Amino acid sequence: MDHLPRPPGRKPFLIPCLSTRECAIHLTVQSFVPFGLSNSFYHPTVGWATDRSSEEVADFAQTWLYFGSLSLFTNRRISVAEYTRWDEEGQRCILDSSVLPSHLMEWYEQLLALGDDAAILAAKEQVVLFLDFVGRALVWLDTTGNYSIYWPVILACNVMINSVYGIVKYKPPAPTLDPRVPLSRYLQQRSIDAGWCPQTICSLVETDLWYLIYLDPLETRGSHVQCSDDRCLVLNVDESNYVTRHISPDCTCQDISVPQEELVSAIRAGGVALIQAQRAPEDSVRSFEFGGVIGASNTQTQLPYIAISHVWSDGLGNVKANAIPACQFDRLAAVTLDALQCPAPLPNNQFSPIPSIDATRPVFWIDTLCVPVSGQGRKTAIAQMARVYNSAYAALVLDAELWCLDQGNMSAHEILFRIRTSAWYQRLWTLQEGALSRHLIFKFRASLLDRTSLLLNLVDHFHSRGPVGCKVTHNLLSSLTQALISQSMRVGDTGSFTRVWGATQTRSVSKQEDIPICLATLLGFDPAPVLAAIPPSYERRLMAFYSLTSEYHPCVIFAPGPKLNAPGFRWAPASFCSHWPKLSHRHTMGLPGFTTSSPKAQRTSGGLQIQGFSGLRLIPDDQLTPRQGDHVCLKNAKAEDRKCLVQLKEVKAHAKPGFNPSPVEEVLRVDFSLPWAFILEAELFAGQDTWVKGLLCKVKEERDGVLFVEREAIVGLQAIHRDFVAWDGIDGEAVHFEEVEPERVWLVD
Numbered sequence: 001m002d003h004l005p006r007p008p009g010r011k012p013f014l015i016p017c018l019s020t021r022e023c024a025i026h027l028t029v030q031s032f033v034p035f036g037l038s039n040s041f042y043h044p045t046v047g048w049a050t051d052r053s054s055e056e057v058a059d060f061a062q063t064w065l066y067f068g069s070l071s072l073f074t075n076r077r078i079s080v081a082e083y084t085r086w087d088e089e090g091q092r093c094i095l096d097s098s099v100l101p102s103h104l105m106e107w108y109e110q111l112l113a114l115g116d117d118a119a120i121l122a123a124k125e126q127v128v129l130f131l132d133f134v135g136r137a138l139v140w141l142d143t144t145g146n147y148s149i150y151w152p153v154i155l156a157c158n159v160m161i162n163s164v165y166g167i168v169k170y171k172p173p174a175p176t177l178d179p180r181v182p183l184s185r186y187l188q189q190r191s192i193d194a195g196w197c198p199q200t201i202c203s204l205v206e207t208d209l210w211y212l213i214y215l216d217p218l219e220t221r222g223s224h225v226q227c228s229d230d231r232c233l234v235l236n237v238d239e240s241n242y243v244t245r246h247i248s249p250d251c252t253c254q255d256i257s258v259p260q261e262e263l264v265s266a267i268r269a270g271g272v273a274l275i276q277a278q279r280a281p282e283d284s285v286r287s288f289e290f291g292g293v294i295g296a297s298n299t300q301t302q303l304p305y306i307a308i309s310h311v312w313s314d315g316l317g318n319v320k321a322n323a324i325p326a327c328q329f330d331r332l333a334a335v336t337l338d339a340l341q342c343p344a345p346l347p348n349n350q351f352s353p354i355p356s357i358d359a360t361r362p363v364f365w366i367d368t369l370c371v372p373v374s375g376q377g378r379k380t381a382i383a384q385m386a387r388v389y390n391s392a393y394a395a396l397v398l399d400a401e402l403w404c405l406d407q408g409n410m411s412a413h414e415i416l417f418r419i420r421t422s423a424w425y426q427r428l429w430t431l432q433e434g435a436l437s438r439h440l441i442f443k444f445r446a447s448l449l450d451r452t453s454l455l456l457n458l459v460d461h462f463h464s465r466g467p468v469g470c471k472v473t474h475n476l477l478s479s480l481t482q483a484l485i486s487q488s489m490r491v492g493d494t495g496s497f498t499r500v501w502g503a504t505q506t507r508s509v510s511k512q513e514d515i516p517i518c519l520a521t522l523l524g525f526d527p528a529p530v531l532a533a534i535p536p537s538y539e540r541r542l543m544a545f546y547s548l549t550s551e552y553h554p555c556v557i558f559a560p561g562p563k564l565n566a567p568g569f570r571w572a573p574a575s576f577c578s579h580w581p582k583l584s585h586r587h588t589m590g591l592p593g594f595t596t597s598s599p600k601a602q603r604t605s606g607g608l609q610i611q612g613f614s615g616l617r618l619i620p621d622d623q624l625t626p627r628q629g630d631h632v633c634l635k636n637a638k639a640e641d642r643k644c645l646v647q648l649k650e651v652k653a654h655a656k657p658g659f660n661p662s663p664v665e666e667v668l669r670v671d672f673s674l675p676w677a678f679i680l681e682a683e684l685f686a687g688q689d690t691w692v693k694g695l696l697c698k699v700k701e702e703r704d705g706v707l708f709v710e711r712e713a714i715v716g717l718q719a720i721h722r723d724f725v726a727w728d729g730i731d732g733e734a735v736h737f738e739e740v741e742p743e744r745v746w747l748v749d
Contacts, residue, residue: 001159001210002098007414010214015152015159017084017093018055019063026077027068029130036064036137044133047140054146061141061153065134066095069160072130074103075110095156100163108167121173128168131161131179139180151186158184159210187213197224199232200421203506211417218401221313221423230578235423237312237510244368245315247327256290257323258369264377266295272388273370273381274305277333279360286326288333291361296391304355306336307392308366309433311423312510314400322369335443336364339396342448344439355393365392379531386436386521394450395437399424407444412457415449428507428515428577432522435503496523498553504576515576516541520548539564539574546572546603554601554610557748558681558693558714570711571608571748607749609706615740616644616678616717617699617707624672624735632670633720637736642685643720646678646694650713668696668713672735675699677709679746684719691718697748706745 002012027035036042041049041060048057063080071078085096114120138157141150161181168175187209191201195217204212217224222234246253258275266273278291296303310316318324324332340357365388371381389395399422407415419442424430434440440451500522509515513536520527525548533544543566561575602609619637636642648668670676678694694717697709 001156002096003101003163004097004159004210005413006211006214008411013210013213014087014092015095015156017062017080017095018058018152019067019080020059024077024079025063025067026071027064028072029126032068032072032130033133035068039064042137042140044136048144054144054149057141057144058149058153061137061150062156065137065153066156066160069130069134069157069164070100070103073107073164075107076103095152097159097163104163104167111167117173121175124168124173125175127164128175128179131165134161135180142185147185151184155184155186184209195224196421197227197232197234198229199227199508200426202229203426204420208417208420211413212421215414215417215421217421218404218418221400232426232508235311235313235426235508235510237317239319242312242317242319243315244318244324245328246325247331251325251327253326255321255323256326256329257321258290258293260322260372262293263322263370263372264375266293267372267377267380267384269295271295272365272384272391274303274363274365275369276361276363277329277336280330286330288330288362289326290329294363302391303363304340304357304393305363305365305391306339307389307395307433307437308332308336308364308398309395309424309430309437310366310398311427311430313423314398316366316368316398318368319373321373322371324368332364332366333362335396335398336362338448339394339441339443342394342441342450344394344450344452364396379528382517383526383528383531385432385527386524389433389436390438392437392439394439394441395433396448397424397430397434397440397442399443403443403445405444407447407449412454415457416454419454426506426508428504428509428518431503431507432518435522498555501559501573501576505578507577509577512538512577513541516545519576520545523548525549539566542572542574543569550603552601552603552608554612555681556601557608557610557679557695557711560714563711568605568607568749604747606708607747609745609747610679611745612742613679613681613744613746614683614742615680615744615746616684616694616737617740618672618676618678619736619738620673620675621735622673632672633734634717634737635734637738642739643734644684645718645720647716650715666713668715670696676712677707677740678715678717678737679709679748680717684717691716693717695748697746706747707740708747708749710749 001015004012006012039060041052041057041064048061052060067078067080067083070083082099083096084093086092087094111120111123114123134157138154142154144150147154158181161179165179188201191209191212192198194213196212197217201209201212224232224234227233244255263273272295274294274296276291276294277288280286280289294303296305308316316324316328337357337359340355340362370388372378401422402418402424405415405418410418419425434451442449442451442454500519504515504519509518515538516530516533517527520530525545529548530541530544533540542564546564546569556573557571559573559575561573561578563570564572564574616634618634631645631647634644634646648670650666650668675698677697677699679697681693681695684692684694694715696712696715698712700708700710702708
């Protein structure tokens with residue numbers, strides 16, 4: 001598509017035009033849906049017509065959903081020829097979006113002309129609802145099984161939705177919900193065929209894939225043929241056969257080892273163990289050699305040092321000893337000296353003064369040399385990670401793929417995208433290292449780049465593109481700030497937990513039991529209780545992590561994925577590093593209605609106590625048979641016009657390799673003769689066709705105004721308008737409910 005960003009010199013990606021309609025089209029908000037229904041191609045409740053050929057459906061779908069949507073948003077009659085052109089060979093008619101920015105900008109100006117923020121926000125929310133309607137139609141289309149024919153429709157509409165939504169979110173006021181957009185299996189498979197890791201692809205949002213297809217992967221670590229969408233085998237480390245690498249495969253230099261007594265002594269004294277290099281003799285083949293261990297707490301002044309952030313799959317680790325080859329040590333000392341002379345940017349285009357250092361004795365920290373491989377000293381050193389990166393002058397990112405790139409020949413957009421797809425960005429340990437550092441520097445082939453300059457360049461690029469066509473840049477900027485900007489994650493800030501949960505979803509780790517340690521460090525807790533958990537399993541350490549505080553953001557109960565299976569902790573998410581963003585926006589853990597002043601959830605020995613959610617309490621009925629795997633109609637016992645549908649399925653895992661867009665679901669069997677309740681994520685009866693998540697719970701008892709429930713599953717509930725008759729056939733088996741007011745206190749286990 002012509003208006004989307006791409007690397008310099010690359011031709012735009014071509015999408016064929018399937019529409020054969022030559023007449024002009026002009027649809028409005030009032031005529032858009034009837035146009036689709038009147039042609040008998042599509043119905044919102046049953047999907048696309050099965051009595052038409054796939055080619056006919058594709059033709060109509062692109063005309064209606066793509067060209068019709070463009071006519072609606074540009075508020076003008078358009079012809080198919082206006083948004084198409086012939087390819088260079090003159091063989092195919094392809095979509096041309098070069099005029100889209102100017103046409104959408106006219107609509108954007110009309111949107112701003114509405115005046116006050118309330119009117120603008122209301123109009124934007126209507127836009128999101130419309131885009132969501134189009135997205136639903138695409139989801140139906142995507143599940144028909146003829147993706148080889150329908151991909152141009154889905155891809156073109158994907159661009160349209162993200163371009164329009166880029167305008168809606170460009171400036172405040174901005175709506176809180178996102179439109180539903182099906183994942184593009186075509187772009188995913190194209191990236192897989194190019195050699196990208198499936199896990200990398202699944203960690204990217206949809207619009208990032210538009211830029212990824214223009215780039216070639218850097219095959220410095222190995223093939224990703226055996227990797228899956230939730231596990232990269234190339235990046236994971238197998239300690240049983242791990243080998244510390246030399247810079248050159250044919251190098252045979254000796255290891256430089258850190259004396260254990262000096263290392264442990266510095267750590268026991270409560271300090272951070274640092275490595276000091278010193279200039280090697282003139283007759284040496286090396287520039288630097290080992291100069292000793294320094295306990296940072298024993299220095300009289302703040303000692304400028306560099307904290308090295310790296311991934312072990314590059315060969316800089318050591319599972320057996322605190323040692324690395326002399327060639328690697330020499331290079332670490334040299335880049336440390338360079339980084340210590342890299343000024344740290346400040347606001348208003350100012351730079352902090354370069355620290356006063358001894359150029360002959362650079363000081364650095366790297367886990368391979370500074371964290372003992374075993375014993376209590378190792379636990380103590382790991383517990384000091386936050387202090388290590390907070391106190392360092394800078395964290396220096398050493399990634400093998402970035403190191404081989406010449407950033408001088410790359411645009412700011414491509415540089416940042418390379419960072420986003422690097423191994424360093426995808427690991428959990430490096431998330432905390434980037435977030436906790438005051439000054440972050442990336443090492444490229446012949447230069448060092450600081451994060452502030454990188455982000456400012458991208459922001460300039462973002463603004464230069466305007467509101468249309470910048471969605472890729474916006475998403476990239478948003479995702480990079482998770483790792484490139486020091487986060488305000490504080491003890492007692494319940495919003496920090498949701499941010500950390502989301503940030504871990506694009507990360508991976510070789511040892512699952514390391515996850516709670518990183519979580520505690522990121523949130524500003526002392527990880528010592530987590531490290532002391534016995535046995536040191538993921539579950540035990542995660543329980544210890546959740547025990548570090550008694551307050552949580554209430555939306556934690558709606559986190560998708562597995563939960564801990566322990567009394568008092570069954571509400572607690574265990575879905576860290578699970579790549580849940582692969583699912584739709586409806587499986588996020590954000591509640592736009594909750595703010596920092598909203599009631600916080602309180603952890604108790606019996607579960608999580610929450611307040612502020614409306615709910616539905618089902619009325620047990622011995623006459624109802626247990627239902628499994630289909631829709632059930634719920635009716636208010638006192639107001640028959642307040643009805644909703646519940647699908648008895650829960651998403652249990654993300655889709656598996658092959659990029660099947662349908663998530664893995666578990667069919668639920670619910671006996672409605674027993675007491676049940678739903679805790680609702682948002683107001684269900686706020687309008688027509690409202691869709692919300694609900695936590696299905698078994699009601700155990702009600703005592704002292706508290707409803708004690710046991711978590712069962714997260715399901716979707718959809719309100720039914722009083723005039724909607726499509727589900728009247730199951731009214732005779734409807735389950736009745738009573739509405740629960742937000743003031744009710746729940747105790748969820």
